Amino acid sequence: MNLLARREQDKERRRLEIIQAAAELAYGRSWDEVTMAAVARHARLSRALVYLYFKDKEDLHAALCAEAGRLLHQRFVEAVARHRLGRDQCEAIGRAYMAFAAELPHYFEALSRFEARPPRTDDPGSSDLRAMRGGDRIKALMEEAIERGIADGSIRPDVGDPRVVGVALWGMTHGIIQIANTKGDELARRGVSASSLADQTFRMLGRALAPPGTT
Numbered sequence: 001m002n003l004l005a006r007r008e009q010d011k012e013r014r015r016l017e018i019i020q021a022a023a024e025l026a027y028g029r030s031w032d033e034v035t036m037a038a039v040a041r042h043a044r045l046s047r048a049l050v051y052l053y054f055k056d057k058e059d060l061h062a063a064l065c066a067e068a069g070r071l072l073h074q075r076f077v078e079a080v081a082r083h084r085l086g087r088d089q090c091e092a093i094g095r096a097y098m099a100f101a102a103e104l105p106h107y108f109e110a111l112s113r114f115e116a117r118p119p120r121t122d123d124p125g126s127s128d129l130r131a132m133r134g135g136d137r138i139k140a141l142m143e144e145a146i147e148r149g150i151a152d153g154s155i156r157p158d159v160g161d162p163r164v165v166g167v168a169l170w171g172m173t174h175g176i177i178q179i180a181n182t183k184g185d186e187l188a189r190r191g192v193s194a195s196s197l198a199d200q201t202f203r204m205l206g207r208a209l210a211p212p213g214t215t
Helices: 004-024 036-043 047-053 057-081 085-105 105-115 127-152 162-182 184-189 194-209
Strands: none
Touching: 004 036, 004 047, 004 057, 004 085, 004 105, 036 047, 036 057, 036 162, 057 105, 057 127, 057 194, 085 162, 085 194, 105 127, 127 162, 162 184, 162 194, 184 194
């Protein structure tokens, strides 16, 4: 490995260390409580060096989202690989998303926050664009599962544009996760568990996707 390649490798390693430090600090608390100074201390780096890699906290947040998207995409690929039919793959993706949110809530919160603000796209090398490309890969995976289901007959042929259906499925699943996260105590008081809510959601979505005369 030549000197230039080694330097680039070291820069990427340092960049990932900063992102990991931010992720560790975000676990169990709001992103609003995380500061660049705290990230620097946690990573055992100077604050100036952290700013050399990320111009501000929003840039670091987008980088955290890009990492979250990479992990989520990996889980979705594994979920899809366990099923043959497209409709089953769609449900597997949804359940994988719920498991991701339960196991890695700080990454779920980061993605939710990112989706709620307009991205900064003025810099072609920005963390926002990295996060958006990761999101595109995830959405493409869902679209492929829907197209596969239409082709194999497990999803109704008149379901609609796979791009639109994919976003609709994503939005409904995301919304259910947020309700379970923010209204869990209220749901429990009414005798509704998070698992029963998930199962009911996927039964309804499955019926909406299924060809006429099937369940």
